Amino acid sequence: MSILYDEGQQAIATESRRVLDARMAKDRLLKLLEQVGEHDATFWDTAVEQGWTALAVPEEHGGLGLGLVELGLVAQASGAATAGAPFLTPGYGVTHALVAAGNADLAAKYLPQIAAGEVRGAVAFAEGTDILPAAPATKFADGKLTGAKPAVPGAIKAELALVWASGANGPVLAIAELAGAERKPVSSFDNSRLYADLTFAGTPATVLAEGAAALDLAREVLARMAVVTAHEQVGGSEALLHIARDYAVMRKAFGQPIGAFQSVKHRIAEMYGLVEIARANCIHAAAVAGTDEFLVAAADARLTATEAYDTCARDCVQIHGGIGVTWEQGLHLHMRRARSLAIEQGNLLFWEDLLVEKLTGEAA
């Protein structure tokens, strides 16, 4: 696939940014920080109305049949706006697993509902500190799941979950309706991510893949979600770069704009470098999805995007001085989101190890 966006893709980028600029409101997002279990209905309704939930769903199942490139562009716009709901990324993870596993019945059942925004997905892989544990404690047997998954993004409101568990013959990837699971909301620093501890006590589930195939698919799903998240991180970083630049031009100290001081302007120029390197990696990763290069490209994108968002959040606040740490000014929305996105889909430690394993053949 080309690494230059075509007209349709550029239109998606511009339009998603325009719609979110018009509809997102900082006050609403700030309120959500103090409410456990609530997401921003305006954002989610917009996502459904604009067809973002249908973007990566195949046309035969009521979707638009597009892919990672287009979803990445929407994620970038969502990241810039610190969007108030997490469902697009795990929804895509569930979608890809259903399509890739080739289970026609389940795909026909769930994908039209995902495309229409009626069913929201969650991806429950992590246990303990591991994003993808080698031997998950959550068990699958006799068509049922038993065990616990901590702080799953989106799980407070999601209807469907893709679960990483241990079966009779090694790991399995299973799909389960969350009506049959217990969920306990987690009070977090970024509450609109809707984290919930999930407990499965004989929850009915269907296996999509098992053994080595399950591990391959789980990694592929995680990598695809990581690339969506990396786009979201780039969107957030770029927004912070612009906020920092605008403030440095406007704010004066010692008789000149603070942006004329090299300590400030170099900090902002470094932010630009990190954003552009991460963006280039994201574009490349989305373009090579489905090829042998993808896992490495996804890791590159994820590592640089995490570094970019973290650094931009840190430095943008610093450039603002006192006003940057106020509740009302709202830069902490990005600080919080930079942290939640750095952990969801696997932290830097995980992606560093995965990348080095792919490059050198040496596991951690």
Add this chain to the structure above:
Amino acid sequence: MSEIETYRAKARAWLESVAPKYSRAARGKLNLTVEEDLALGRQYMAEKFDAGFAGINWPTEIGGQGLSNMHKIAYDSEEMQFGMPNVYFGISLGMPIPILIHYGQDRAWVKERVIKALRGEEIWCQLFSEPSGGSDLAALRTKAEPDGNGWRMTGQKIWTSWAQYCDYGVIVVRTDPTVEKHKGLTYFWVDMRAEGVEVRPIKLAGGDSHVNEVFFDAVRLEDSQRMGEVGGGFGVALHTLMIERYIATDSAGFGPHLDLFVDTARDLAINGKPALKDGRIRSAIARNHAMRAGLDSITKRAFAMMQAGMQPGPEGSLQKLVAVRSRQKLSEMALDLQGNQAFDFDPHAYVKEDWGTSWLNAPTGRIAGGSDEVLLNTIAEKVLGLPQDHRPDKGVPFNAIPA
């Protein structure tokens, strides 16, 4: 296959055919002096000219091939992989000659110079930096004063690459000290063999001497050697620096490939365990890979945009800044990792294949062609629209600036 890819394949085939004679691998065994290597380089350039790979993106009427910038980048990126003896001609063909093509007054003479430069028979240097003006080029002090129908030039240049082997140079000098510093400069070409020109090589920290001090003692310049208007020299100099936007880049920062770091680490142990199992080493590999992949993707995208007739974005300006800085740190780490074994040092080892010379020569890369600080300023001001630094010499005649 696209036209460019076909061309790339053709270039590669030719490069492979001459590699046994000229490549880094072939020359490495010969222990050549710089002069011997330069002589081989001149042969290579002549063969390259005869094979039709010289002046790829220059007009045919001046001796070029009349092809696109993409053809040139395709050739250069292939050529770079062979380590051909072309380093002596990079600046000559990169900046002075294109400027000569643009501004040179006597066209027949210009064409003769272009062809001799392409064939490696003549080399041109660029005389810009001075002891009192490096990053601040317009602060230069070398002066040319009217002398009959020409000029007489006195002063000193520094950091002039390959000047000791050069036949000609392009130079910016002050012709009017009574106006603002940018406005009193004029651009000339100069015969490096003329009376009053003295070249003294400077030995650099890494041990080699490819840069020089150049002294001018009342050197006569004809007015026909002037390029551009009197007082228009700064604009021509900026034009010079803009020409080489279409160059092949190297995300390794002109140091070793990351694979060499992996190979180095693979044979070593830390606390009795394989170095590749060590988290710090893994982190360094991963971060460098991700950063370099990003730079490579920026290059690929710029290339694709040019092929599509679009203007690449300003992110290409990050390459040298990011790549050389990280090469420096990675080289330090690669040496540290080897413990006492790292002390065994060969000052002549190739910087792209050796951590010692890569480390010791890395600072040059962070300073030459725009220091890190100047590049950050340029990005901040030109790309992001941040204000200029406070400049006390702004609007002040050059001869009234406090020294």
